[in-house]
Structure formats: structure tokens, C-alpha cells
Amino acid sequence: MSTDTAHATDHDDVHDDEDHWNDEGHWTDLNYIKLALALAVITAIEVAISYMVDDLGPFFLPLLLGLMLIKFFSVVLFFMHLKFDNRLFSLMFYLGLGLAVAVYTAALFTFKFFSP
């Protein structure tokens, strides 16, 4: 009984704000539009940063890579619904992504790509 109540409460928490969630527990159209605009702004910031290589010095690369990752995971988690979907889907994708990052980072190390 208490489990049912807790479950119902969790469910209500997810759906209590109808402005943000639709009947399927996904975002509403307005939220997707807001996210897309945020991604467009981040892209504009990235482009602006690309003209400031000398000004930003050592911060240039981490800033650009950080913004790139924010955009990447925003699309994966929200537009592709991975945040709301079953974890098995996440496993399928992140296994491939993780394997790719590991294999090609090792390959680039082999070719001394990261050496100064």
C-alpha cells in the first residue's frame, strides 16, 4: 500500500506541471522550442569564441569542447528522449559511444596525436 502511494506520488510529481509535460511524460512542444533556441544561442557563442583564439588562450579549447558536449547531450537526452526512455536504450547507445571514444582515443595516442 505504502509502495503504491509512493509510486503514485512520484507519478504525480512527474505530471503535476502540465505546462512542461504532456500525457506521455515527455516535454511539451514549447519546451522543445525553448531548448532549440538555447542550442542556437550556444552555437552563436561557439562561433564567437572561434574568433577569439588569442584572447582566450588556454581556455579556448575547453570552452569550445564544453559547449559542444552540452549541445550533444541536450539533443541525445531531450530530443532523442533518452532521458525519459528505458535504460536499455541508453545502454545500447552509450556502449557504442563509449567504445568509439575508447578505441579512437587509444588509436590517437598510438599516433602521438596528443603529444606536444
Add this chain to the structure above:
Amino acid sequence: MADTAVHDAVDEHDDHGHGDVHHTSTGLSNNKLAMWLFLGSECLLFGGLISTYMLYRGRHSANGGPDQFWDIPFTSASSFVLLMSSLTMVLAVTAAKRKDDRNTNLWLTVTAILGSLFVAGQVYEFTTFYREGLGYTTSLFSSSFYTLTGFHGVHVSVGVIMLLATVGMILKNRIPGDKAEVVELVGLYWHFVDIVWILIFTLVYLIPA
């Protein structure tokens, strides 16, 4: 025990608000699972192409490097177009889940138009680079650049064909089973194409060699 596992999977699926429980061994859609597996494997393909480009980006003649050819404002506009196509795609998916065929077709068509615009931009960019002296075999840099962005362009083109085919099938009512799931699968592919471009745009165009 196996029954319990399946039951748990179904319960978890329901917890996320999905009413469509699938009668499979996992309780999930096999088609969707296969699509995610395919996208995971695509990470390996594009990982290889991006790594190859990163290795060879400095292998060019004195006047044949990225800085001499890149047109950042133009590529930024193309990136914006592809980013907005992800928005229209997700709007198509939400419309399909509402069983709103009219808006589903509308947003799928807009997505296809934006995708075509991106491909047209890429063709224009390639043509310009070629006329300025950057051929496919000019240098290791040019070969790896054209291979990477060309592969991505082919993926976008395939996506456009998938979008238009889906529109046609919805119009003729030829989609068997769950229409929303078909649109969602096309959407997953399309968003993947977008996230690959997010990586390419920053790593290839914005970070100097």
C-alpha cells in the same frame, strides 16, 4: 525468474509514461532497440572518420590548409538549419504521438526541406572548395575532410529520403502497426545525424588546425 525480469521491464516502461507495452521478451519495441543498437554502431563509424581527420588535418601544403578555405559564417548558417531541423523533427514526433497526421506530415516535410537545404549548402561548399583548388586527392587533409563530411552528407540525404517516404506512407495510410513509432524511429536517425554534425562543426570547422 525470466517472467519477473520481463514484468519488471514492462513496469519500468510504464513508469516512464509510455502506454504502448510491447509483447516482446524485454517488454520494449524490438524495432526501437535495433535502431539504438544501430546508432551505437554508427558512433564507431563516425568516430573512425573524425579521428582520421584529426590525424591528417595538418597534412597539407602551405597554402592548402583549412584556414585558406573555411567560410565559418556560411557553415554556421548551415549548422543552424540542421539544428532547427531537429526541432521540427521532434515536433513531428509529438504530433504523431497525438495521432495528428496533418501536423506530423507538415513537420516531417519541413524537416525534409531543412535537410535538403543543408545538403545543398554542402554541395555548394564542396564545389567552392574544389574551384579554389582543394580536390579530393590534393592532400591527406582534403581526402579525410571530404570523406568525413561526405559520409555525413550521405547520411543526411538518406534521412531526407526516409522523411519523404514516411510522409508518403502516412498519406497513403500504408504504415502497418504503430505509426508514431515509425515516425519516432526516423526521428532517432535524424537526431543522430544532427549530433554528428554538432561534433564535426566544432572539431573540424571551429578549432584551428
